[in-house]
Amino acid sequence: xxxxxxxxxxxxxxxGSLRLSCAHSGRRFSTTTMGWFRQAPGKEREFVAAxxxxxxxxxxxxxxxGRFTISRDxxxxxxxxxMNGLNVDGTAVDCCAASHVAWSGGTAGxxxxxxxxxxAVSS
Numbered sequence: 267x268x269x270x271x272x273x274x275x276x277x278x279x280x281x282g283s284l285r286l287s288c289a290h291s292g293r294r295f296s297t298t299t300m301g302w303f304r305q306a307p308g309k310e311r312e313f314v315a316a317x318x319x320x321x322x323x324x325x326x327x328x329x330x331x332g333r334f335t336i337s338r339d340x341x342x343x344x345x346x347x348x349m350n351g352l353n354v355d356g357t358a359v360d361c362c363a364a365s366h367v368a369w370s371g372g373t374a375g376x377x378x379x380x381x382x383x384x385x386a387v388s389s
Contacts, residue, residue, distance in 0.1 A: 275383030333352075349385075
């Protein structure tokens with residue numbers, strides 16, 4: 267069983283930065299892809315970024331490209347999301363997720379989710 271725990275959320279002013287972490291325990295070495303998603307108040311959950319260290323691939327939502335960076339060196343280390351240039355659209359609960367199926371673009375196929383970390387961006 268896989269267990270994911272996010273940390274690093276908080277309150278930041280528009281234009282500021284935060285780094286989210288996702289600790290991953292359990293079937294770490296069978297995980298093929300990890301990603302970040304966020305859900306803003308009153309909105310559907312949306313994809314933010316994903317990484318496959320096996321394929322050395324990363325993919326980002328257009329809305330965060332150039333500002334956010336997803337990283338993870340190997341299955342033993344936490345997953346990170348460096349968020350720079352945050353704007354009020356970044357106010358959301360951010361969750362990390364793990365997939366154990368083959369890479370299919372990084373936006374789907376996740377079968378394990380963390381509880382989420384609250385990010386609040388003030389104008």
